[in-house]
Amino acid sequence: MKINQIGNYNIQAYKQQQNKADQPVKGGSAPSDKVEISSRAKEMQEVSRLENDRQVKVDALKEQVQSGNYTIQAGSIAKSLKQFYHGE
Template sequence: MKINNYGTSGINPYKQQMNKLNQHKNINKQNDKVEISSTAKELQQVSSVEKERQKKVEQLKLQVENGQYKVDPQKIAKGISKFYFEK
């Protein structure tokens, strides 16, 4: 009686071929890379306009909380009319 494929090499003859393919894929695989431009970095920074706006909002909050905030109805009316009628 003749026994072919004696040992563990005959159990899965395609395993070595799959291992070679996987190794080849891993070698050719490139990692993804993200780069942020200097312009985008500048846009992420808080600008001076935003800082000034934040200060003004904080001052207005304090005035409202203390009851010192006064509304000028003429300015509000002018702003509304300018928004809707002057385009």
């Protein structure tokens, strides 16, 4: 059995394509990439009212912790954990 031309044939095609990409485009500037963001995505990027409410709560808690007025309610935390893990 005789095997001729062992090797990668696609390398030549790849090099030719690479050479085309390196050459400047005739008659103007090179094409550029373009990204479009949908209106739904833009809405999602905007700061929501819920996020503002959360930030107000976080700022209030930070102030309480820094001033030393924040108290941990261990009973409430334990009750919530029990409900979460036991479904009661």
